[in-house]
Amino acid sequence: MTDQHDPRDELGILAPRKMKAKFDYLHREVQRAAGVRITRRQALGLGGLAVLAAACGPVTTAPKQNASPSASAADPLAGLPLENHLEIYNWSQYDDPSTYTLFKKLPDEAAAGLRIHETYYSSNDELLAKLGAGGTTYDIIVPSQNAVAELIEEQKLMKLDKAHLPNLINLDPSFLKPAYDPNGDYHVIKDFGITMFFYNNKIVTDQPSSMLEFYNLLTKYVGKGRTNLLDGAEEVVPLALMAIGIDPNTTSQGDFDKVKAFLLGLRKGVTTISSYGYINDAIAGKIILSQGWNGDVRRIIQGRAKQGDITGVIPTAASEIWADNWCILANAPHPVAAHAWINWILTPSTAVTEMLYHNYKIPMPAALDQVPASLKDDPMFNVPKTYTDNYHYILNVSPQVVQARTGIYTAFKAA
């Protein structure tokens, strides 16, 4: 995973190494404009630049030399060679190390001498800020659903060339066109999870089954121990909206007023609002009633196996479903390699390795059939579709909606 210099790709131009990604991009642009395969040397030479200048110039009626219009629309990368580098910007420790090494050993990738360089971010905010600042040379990014929607709107993502992703057929079709990318043009789902809740069954004697019932029990049990909500305006407000039967992505002021009243009514029942540290506290037996993400709740229940006092509930009715996704940036210097990477991830055997590594579900039936029963039969990993059918993605609809949610969140905390 180092940025190794490849002598076969010698440019013969004195330029900083950093420029390589930019030259690759230029090469691709020239090739796209020319419509034929040309070598880097040609592409970056005067002839190539002339082709590019012609393509950028006034609209010309002269037909493109080879690729037929329909083919180029459906498969814009047709005929382009596989690059020898891939730049990934990802969450840390989110993919099995063998996924990278095996990818580089695939015949085409090995022949191209492909190298992968990966850097990491720790939140979608960080990712968006970095992309917003510009000047990046990443190929692959892994945004969560709301960041995907934002990036599509800002036209920062490349429309995927499905001809380069034949393994897409392995995915559960119901995950191809979600609300955050209605045409499924810009993302491939990496894995997904849900927001559920858990309680200490020695203390909480009711048996809540929906998020609304969870909220209604907070005030009743807060005197007996710590209750917790997941933090953040984008969790607290949309989750409460769903509990009272409203679209989490609503833009209506009336809905905001309703959810604010609902939240302020249960404020006394909330001890903490925290999304980090609640796993350890719950395993230490300090939380009696709390929301949590499915991967975390699995860990908590495993951690309390000896006491057996934690019950996890996948809510009936509405709750949150979230997803992390593979996307390619519009200015990716190595689009062919990026597509090859995503296609490799979509191989069932790779998906099995990945799921065993990160323990989040990849919606790929052929892969799920191969994971061990202990994982496959655990509804907190393999969340049944009957539940997720009722769940919604929480999106950053507009700055106004996000501001309204933050206002409610602040009022809730300050109450």
Place this chain on the structure above:
Amino acid sequence: MPRTARSFKPRYPAWLMSPSFLYYAMFFLGPMAILVVFSLSTQTGFGTIRFGFDTSQYRLVANALYLKIFQRTLLMAFLGSVLTIAVGYPVAYWMARHLSTYKMLALLLVVVPFWTSFLIRTYALKIILDPQGYLARDFGINIQYTKYAVGLGLVYNYLPLFILPVFASLERMDWTLIEAATDLGARPLTAFRQITLRLTLPGVVTGALLVFIPMTGEYIIPNILGGGKYEFVGNLIGDQFTEAQNQPFGSALAISLMVALSVFVIVYILFATKEERFGA
């Protein structure tokens, strides 16, 4: 030939100041200017802004909800400072007046917690306040995730910042004045009130402001000890930047807090100059 008047002014060239001036310009004035520019711009999208002269953000600050949070922050910082004085002054007095051999050791013990990360000290306090801990179980003091825990955290974390300047002014005080007062028949309490307290008052004000100002900007203590549901202005500003991605409003809130604090800084400057004039 007239004798040249002897000047006591330092004979250093003014340009020697340039490194520190540059430092302040780049890392204090520069960011401050950026903050002002941001607070006057308009949000056009997520994390994107249009620069201009838009004062609407400042009008939003005057919302009842935000004013309540400003009020709460200032009140909590004020109470925290008063408690710090109540706890810190006797300690400083004891160290300065009654210790001789172990004076420096005591001073060291006051400073030592500062060598540990602020965050770790706050987490340590969280463990002490745990409902299953001794304090809650054996003494019935179960205040974790309440405003009392936040107050305790404020006093605990900032106490050394108060003790040090007060200790310094007590150290410099001329204790023979007290002897003279008692010789002239003053009761100990009267002597303390009329001499010690008056002479160390500038030190107390300095110490109190040294703790009051950072307390108003506190972010970590309310978050950790308040259970993430106790809002200080710092938390409000943080949410505007990270949750709402609304830099203009977050900047306007930050500037407003600075303006509110300037009042207290002016008080500080007045007292600080007074101290220089009379000495303590």
